[in-house]
Amino acid sequence: MVVQQMVDNVPQGQKFMVVGGMEHRKDDDAANGAAWQKVMQMMRERLGESVFQRWLAPLPATATAMQVTLNVPTRFMRDWIDQHYLDQMRALWQQVGGRGPLELSVTSSLRPATDVEVDAPASVVAPVAAAPVAATSSVSPSAPMSFTHDGAATLDPRFTFEHFVGGRSNELALAAARRVAEQSSPGFNPLFLYGGVGLGKTHLMHAIAWHLRKHHPERRVVYMSAEKFMYQFVRALRFKDTVAFKDQFRSVDVLMIDDVQFISGREHTQEEFFHTFNALVDQNRQVIVSADKSPQDLDKIDERLRSRLGWGLVADIHPTSADLRLNILQSKAKQANCVVPEKVLEFLAYKITNNVRELEGALNRIVAHAQLVGRAITPEMTQEVLADILRASDRRITIDEIQKRVAEHYNIRLTDMHSARRARVVARPRQVAMYLAKQLTPRSLPEIGRKFGGRDHTTVIHAVRKVEELASQDQSLRDDVELLRRMLQGQPN
Numbered sequence: 001m002v003v004q005q006m007v008d009n010v011p012q013g014q015k016f017m018v019v020g021g022m023e024h025r026k027d028d029d030a031a032n033g034a035a036w037q038k039v040m041q042m043m044r045e046r047l048g049e050s051v052f053q054r055w056l057a058p059l060p061a062t063a064t065a066m067q068v069t070l071n072v073p074t075r076f077m078r079d080w081i082d083q084h085y086l087d088q089m090r091a092l093w094q095q096v097g098g099r100g101p102l103e104l105s106v107t108s109s110l111r112p113a114t115d116v117e118v119d120a121p122a123s124v125v126a127p128v129a130a131a132p133v134a135a136t137s138s139v140s141p142s143a144p145m146s147f148t149h150d151g152a153a154t155l156d157p158r159f160t161f162e163h164f165v166g167g168r169s170n171e172l173a174l175a176a177a178r179r180v181a182e183q184s185s186p187g188f189n190p191l192f193l194y195g196g197v198g199l200g201k202t203h204l205m206h207a208i209a210w211h212l213r214k215h216h217p218e219r220r221v222v223y224m225s226a227e228k229f230m231y232q233f234v235r236a237l238r239f240k241d242t243v244a245f246k247d248q249f250r251s252v253d254v255l256m257i258d259d260v261q262f263i264s265g266r267e268h269t270q271e272e273f274f275h276t277f278n279a280l281v282d283q284n285r286q287v288i289v290s291a292d293k294s295p296q297d298l299d300k301i302d303e304r305l306r307s308r309l310g311w312g313l314v315a316d317i318h319p320t321s322a323d324l325r326l327n328i329l330q331s332k333a334k335q336a337n338c339v340v341p342e343k344v345l346e347f348l349a350y351k352i353t354n355n356v357r358e359l360e361g362a363l364n365r366i367v368a369h370a371q372l373v374g375r376a377i378t379p380e381m382t383q384e385v386l387a388d389i390l391r392a393s394d395r396r397i398t399i400d401e402i403q404k405r406v407a408e409h410y411n412i413r414l415t416d417m418h419s420a421r422r423a424r425v426v427a428r429p430r431q432v433a434m435y436l437a438k439q440l441t442p443r444s445l446p447e448i449g450r451k452f453g454g455r456d457h458t459t460v461i462h463a464v465r466k467v468e469e470l471a472s473q474d475q476s477l478r479d480d481v482e483l484l485r486r487m488l489q490g491q492p493n
């Protein structure tokens, strides 16, 4: 059984590996390959030649007995295909008896979806992304079907330090990740990164791996999701091959396990992870772990493992501030080589606050729309294209309502929302109300200021920043704001 495989495109001598080998039978691969070709043929008939050629034909696929992976050159393309064609393709895949999942995988650095001008003429423009470059892929576009191991753990080429935007909320995690990437012997071991979904944990881990790959190609780096770790371990148990499973970690210099919350409750896997972990740390090898919670808050984790996880440096990533979101959007728009008006970026930064992944998804959608129908990106167009995402925040919440709710919540008089009193007991709730007004209504900063006793727009900006800053440090304020937001949006708690 092949347990360890080098990524095909890594030059000889570079020991960078993706763990995820699987044995497979060539005839099964071929059966899936044939099934896949049928799907492509059916999609060609459905979509018509020109659409098919533009979107699907250029994409290389990898078929194994276990799955088919469609390799796309950019995340933009992945999102596009996901939104428009993937369901259909999956249905056909089942219909023709394809075995295993049909997956999309990004396999090359982002080729701007946009050598195309945003306000290009009103014809359908083929994104440049349609000409894939399979830089990190094991398949080349000229050999559209090849049989290879699953590359589930390939690194996303966009997840580098250069593309990570720093801010208050992630500065510790970023500094720690850089330190780990740059120094040759582990300073803090393990590095434990945690934070909510879509806040950049995986991005930072990949960034460490890219950095090491570039500057220390001799060091052996393994990046794996905890899920994969678990899966491989269970497989090894089933095939009575745990020795090989363990062997693959023996000579690793840097081990990264992503989303370690996945192994909570799995005693066997935890035990194995614990041993692997101890062995590596004892040999002075760097271990980096991510999770959605701190070690203390992870449920169903063995006490020994929990305490061991907290031994090194625990770095958390807080929710983003509007400023950081704006910087990230600017950076992503630039990467995509696309000019998006500042007003639109600001609008998104204020409106889409959950996580960076959603923010990016929204930006991608606007850019894709602009390119395809040749429309300029404007605030109006943005609202239209993102109507479904924005609906939640567009329940016509009024500033009056916000002031009333917030005053009730903090038990202050409604008139204090307009008054000049500066005592903290009234000033803080007033700032919270301004913050919510900015988030939940389409009113401009000066309009909001006027509603709060004729204050200046800079006062509103200050309030928004202040509340974000405090919320990033103070759980109870964060809970207050979240509760108020939900009440105002009429969402269940």
Ligand code: ADP
Residues within 6 Å of the ligand: 159, 163, 164, 165, 166, 170, 195, 196, 197, 198, 199, 200, 201, 202, 203, 204, 328, 356, 357, 360
């Ligand atoms: P997590 O692993 O924490 O759920 P990811 O690392 O997958 O989140 O990040 C989700 C998306 O948001 C990725 O596309 C990532 O590039 C982007 N992202 C998150 N934080 C940042 C940041 N500070 N700068 C740039 N991109 C970011």
Ligand code: MG
Residues within 6 Å of the ligand: 201, 202, 203, 258, 259
């Ligand atoms: Mg992740």
